Amino acid sequence: MSPKTLYDKIWDAHVAHEAEDGTCLLYIDRHLVHEVTSPQAFEGLRMANRTVRAPDKTIAVPDHNVPTTGDRNAVIENEESRIQVEALDRNAKDFGLIYYPVNDVRQGIVHIVGPEQGWTLPGMTVVCGDSHTATHGAFGALAHGIGTSEVEHVLATQTLIQKKSKNMKVEITGKLRPGVTAKDITLSVIGATGTAGGTGYVIEYCGEAIRDLSMEGRMTVCNMAIEGGARAGLIAPDETTFDYVKGRAHAPKGAQWEAAMDWWKTLYSDDDAQWDKVITIKGEDIAPVVTWGTSPEDVLPIDAVVPAPETFNGGKAEAARRAIEYMGLTPGQKLSDIEIDTVFIGSCTNGRIEDLRAAAAILKGKKIKDGLRAMVVPGSGLVRAQAEEEGLARIFQDAGFEWRLAGCSMCLAMNPDQLSEGERCASTSNRNFEGRQGYKGRTHLVSPAMAAAAAVTGRLTDVREMM
Ligand SMILES: CC(C)[C@H](C(=O)O)[C@@H](O)C(=O)O
Numbered sequence: 001m002s003p004k005t006l007y008d009k010i011w012d013a014h015v016a017h018e019a020e021d022g023t024c025l026l027y028i029d030r031h032l033v034h035e036v037t038s039p040q041a042f043e044g045l046r047m048a049n050r051t052v053r054a055p056d057k058t059i060a061v062p063d064h065n066v067p068t069t070g071d072r073n074a075v076i077e078n079e080e081s082r083i084q085v086e087a088l089d090r091n092a093k094d095f096g097l098i099y100y101p102v103n104d105v106r107q108g109i110v111h112i113v114g115p116e117q118g119w120t121l122p123g124m125t126v127v128c129g130d131s132h133t134a135t136h137g138a139f140g141a142l143a144h145g146i147g148t149s150e151v152e153h154v155l156a157t158q159t160l161i162q163k164k165s166k167n168m169k170v171e172i173t174g175k176l177r178p179g180v181t182a183k184d185i186t187l188s189v190i191g192a193t194g195t196a197g198g199t200g201y202v203i204e205y206c207g208e209a210i211r212d213l214s215m216e217g218r219m220t221v222c223n224m225a226i227e228g229g230a231r232a233g234l235i236a237p238d239e240t241t242f243d244y245v246k247g248r249a250h251a252p253k254g255a256q257w258e259a260a261m262d263w264w265k266t267l268y269s270d271d272d273a274q275w276d277k278v279i280t281i282k283g284e285d286i287a288p289v290v291t292w293g294t295s296p297e298d299v300l301p302i303d304a305v306v307p308a309p310e311t312f313n314g315g316k317a318e319a320a321r322r323a324i325e326y327m328g329l330t331p332g333q334k335l336s337d338i339e340i341d342t343v344f345i346g347s348c349t350n351g352r353i354e355d356l357r358a359a360a361a362i363l364k365g366k367k368i369k370d371g372l373r374a375m376v377v378p379g380s381g382l383v384r385a386q387a388e389e390e391g392l393a394r395i396f397q398d399a400g401f402e403w404r405l406a407g408c409s410m411c412l413a414m415n416p417d418q419l420s421e422g423e424r425c426a427s428t429s430n431r432n433f434e435g436r437q438g439y440k441g442r443t444h445l446v447s448p449a450m451a452a453a454a455a456v457t458g459r460l461t462d463v464r465e466m467m
């Protein structure tokens with residue numbers, strides 16, 4: 001048998017049909033659904049008089065539009081948001097889907113809920129009408145976003161038409177230095193490869209520094225594979241994965257667990273597998289980083305300065321000039337001198353319990369800078385409950401943070417949590433495009449520990465100074 005990558009193995013196990021030109025029909029194990037990209041897909045089904053093929057593999061949860069303050073059952077003010085959430089409610093009921101409505105403690109960001117409930121398992125194909133579906137690749141699943149017409153196709157058939165991507169290996173060798181986290185890894189990879197570096201590839205992240213990460217950290221790394229242009233990112237499952245999955249509500253049990261483990265243990269890239277592209281980064285070389293511009297690739301170590309646009313080649317020089325202007329910065333300015341107005345801790349990149357622990361560890365016994373707006377938005381109701389039980393919520397509140405309900409919140413401006421014009425935010429989310437967190441808002445992407453450090457000083461801060 002010819003050697004295979006992990007991606008090859010999962011792909012081969014799911015091909016239901018292959019056409020002569022290599023286009024395949026892939027079986028889909030899990031279809032995650034949120035309110036933004038699904039209404040038209042369900043409308044399409046209704047119009048064609050179709051049902052959902054596998055409602056027991058279709059998991060729906062509202063997340064993007066839900067307000068994160070006050071009463072969960074209150075009517076959503078914004079009409080468009082309200083219509084989308086109400087449509088999901090109705091569709092979940094009409095089509096008999098698995099559903100976590102807004103007042104269910106298990107509700108949260110779809111990419112946090114799937115793994116938490118044991119819906120996401122190694123070796124699966126997982127899709128969602130959402131680009132950050134890549135998160136689920138942390139389990140050794142082939143997981144990626146799809147468009148709304150594909151959502152309809154998967155709802156109707158539980159299959160997806162796909163062409164195979166190329167194989168890319170991103171190896172992070174050795175150990176990380178203190179203060180360096182999964183977020184710094186994933187941003188540094190994008191810094192090295194650019195936002196188009198992964199185009200046409202599925203990335204497998206490997207190496208000692210990846211192995212050493214918890215499942216939460218691995219999800220953070222895979223979450224941003226899409227920001228690096230890749231179709232998906234994945235990590236081979238190991239004991240860390242199996243320990244995380246075991247006992248979750250929808251994980252296999254008993255004899256089914258044993259059978260699953262037999263398959264899961266075969267899920268790794270063979271030694272002599274062929275890679276179309278390989279990137280290697282030394283774990284020791286990664287620093288705590290921040291973004292200075294309006295693309296995730298605009299990233300530098302916190303002890304660097306805002307770059308001069310002339311130092312970039314070709315079209316990138318103009319992009320950098322524009323980004324620096326939009327961000328209201330000056331070339332040569334120290335990144336650690338940039339003052340911020342807001343801190344946002346949350347999102348499917350960094351809204352899990354370990355992220356909250358990392359931020360709380362920095363904040364314990366401290367206060368946020370006077371006049372700063374800071375909020376923690378747990379990724380799910382269960383993360384929130386656990387953080388309360390562990391005393392983290394108290395630490396955040398005592399420091400001056402708002403303690404919110406679960407949702408996408410300020411990761412994107414689709415709900416009341418937004419930046420105002422010119423407002424500058426240290427954010428644990430994954431996108432820093434113009435207007436991403438609100439019209440003319442300015443976003444600096446950071447890890448949870450770095451966000452906490454920035455909240456204390458009121459400027460972008462090297463977390464290592466606080467450790
Ligand atoms: C709204 C949704 C389609 C979008 C995505 O696909 O990523 C959102 O989750 C985002 O992060 O920008």
Ligand code: SF4
Nearest residue numbers: 132347348408411412
């Ligand atoms: S938290 Fe942000 S990145 Fe994740 S699904 Fe929601 S909007 Fe998209």
